[in-house]
Amino acid sequence: MDFSLTDEQLMIRESAESLLADLSDSAAVRAAMAGETGHDPEVWRQVAEEMAWPAVHVPEACGGLGLGAVELAILMEQMGRRLFCSPFLATSCLASVALLCAGEGPWRERWLPAIAEGRLTATLAFGGTQPWGAETIDVVAEPDGEGYRLSGTCRQVLDLTTAGLLLVAARLPDSRGERGVCLFAVDPGAAGVTRTALPGMDQTRRLGRLELSAVTLGAEARIGDEGEAWPALEQGLRIAAIALAAEQLGGAQQCLEMTVAYGLERQQFGRPIGGFQAIKHRAADMMLSIERTRSAVYYAACVASEALDPRGDAAVAAELPLAASLAKAQASETYFHCAAEALQLHGGVGFTWEYDPHLYFKRARAGEGFLGTPDWHHERIARQLMGEAS
Structure with a gap:
């Protein structure tokens, strides 16, 4: 395993460092903190559509650049240096990675190209608070004919109120621990979905509480095999x-x-x-x-x-x-x-x-x-x- 960065990786680091020094200086961070969405939509469009950052680790077959986690880490390091306010962590490091890890399936072709092109932001709604194991998943997915009804609450969901797609971890009735866990793609505008912004210590990053009340989903909304997610x-x-x-x-x-x-x-x-x-x-x-x-x-x-x-x-x-x-x-x-x-x-x-x-x-x-x-x-x-x- 070679731990030195390649010329291409060095170029990614240098371009990200230079761009963020301009787009995410102290004044820009403070303006984003005071804004309604927590980030500047025009800045996000620039890094997502023009710089193709969300596409870095997405396979070429799904509209991405086909690189890897090292390139993703390079971008994240530079974002951390500048306190970059954006939905990148939620969209590219939580949601799109979850879709990739779910394996081959129609969900890849349906969601990953839009994420890679910057047309769609997303987040992962996972369990309660601490710890981050399967035992904290308390949203219940009740089978309903050929589909499901989701009910429950997810706390501390990153960039919840601005996400265009919700990936929700839920469990089948009467299941415990790692058994019976499912992952669903949920439209944030669906009936029964309530998103509430939460105050937090870090004003550069927005969190929210997701409440699901008998949200009806078709079988196509399930990502991966039932109970095996x-x-x-x-x-x-x-x-x-x-x-x-x-x-x-x-x-x-x-x-x-x-x-x-x-x-x-x-x-x-x-x-x-x-x-x-x-x-x-x-x-x-x-x-x-x-x-x-x-x-x-x-x-x-x-x-x-x-x-x-x-x-x-x-x-x-x-x-x-x-x-x-x-x-x-x-x-x-x-x-x-x-x-x-x-x-x-x-x-x-x-x-x-x-x-x-x-x-x-x-x-x-x-x-x-x-x-x-x-x-x-x-x-x-x-x-x-x-x-x-x-």
């Missing part, structure tokens, strides 16, 4: 966790760069504070944490690429559960540490609205629990290692 859904959640970890890596890197720049500018006792040894040591600790995270994230992205590729190395793809948990746990801890350090090392102004550290701190704290807390992933890692040892 959990393995594919779990794989999709793991790949989405890797993408989120890449975003957190980018945020941590930006926290370090902001802190170093401020340390060279801020004067105290007649010299820049960045020259003091205590500040240097804390910045060095941030850098070491970031580099450890970068290794974990891009290794996990390489594993995810093999898992998404039908012709991928099965032995490497089998490492996805461990690699995803390692990347998410490491990235969440590193991001929060670096954001907290940036806040403190900016002194009093770090807490003010005019400076950006508090925005990264809120994103770090909110993302820490999304798709599994570090403690939850540490437990999964321990169980996997103990299982291998036994």
Whole structure:
């Protein structure tokens, strides 16, 4: 496995870095935060339709570019650096990955081309809150003739109120745990669907509560085999966790760069504070944490690429559960540490609205629990290692 970026991947990183520096500066982020949708529709059109970012990991047969999870991680890292406000995580890292992991079927041709072209945004409505296992799925799919009736609630659904397609995880009546799980494509405008925006700590990312009251669906709305959706859904959640970890890596890197720049500018006792040894040591600790995270994230992205590729190395793809948990746990801890350090090392102004550290701190704290807390992933890692040892 080659861990160095190819020329094409370097080009993707450089173009994303340059574009987001213009489209997602501090003023643009704050404007998006204050907007009704949480993002600028024109900016989303530009990156989705002109830059084809949602198409990066979608197969060419479905209208995509046919690249992989590494390219997706590269984009997510740059988005994290700029706190990019968009439906990309919900659409491309949750919904489209879930459709891909569900295997071959009519759902691919129906939804993936529109997502790849930027004509459709989507999100995944999965269970309640914590943890992120199958046991939190409490929406019930009652068989109704040749179709189903869905009832229940999903909390903390990303970009819920603006999504054009809802992928809803539900379970058959009287099923428990990983058994009986189904995945459905739901029209957000269907009768019985209620979407409510929720206030959150991170104003750069919108969450909502989805309530389903006897929502009637045809059999064609089911994605995959009845009651057998959990393995594919779990794989999709793991790949989405890797993408989120890449975003957190980018945020941590930006926290370090902001802190170093401020340390060279801020004067105290007649010299820049960045020259003091205590500040240097804390910045060095941030850098070491970031580099450890970068290794974990891009290794996990390489594993995810093999898992998404039908012709991928099965032995490497089998490492996805461990690699995803390692990347998410490491990235969440590193991001929060670096954001907290940036806040403190900016002194009093770090807490003010005019400076950006508090925005990264809120994103770090909110993302820490999304798709599994570090403690939850540490437990999964321990169980996997103990299982291998036994």
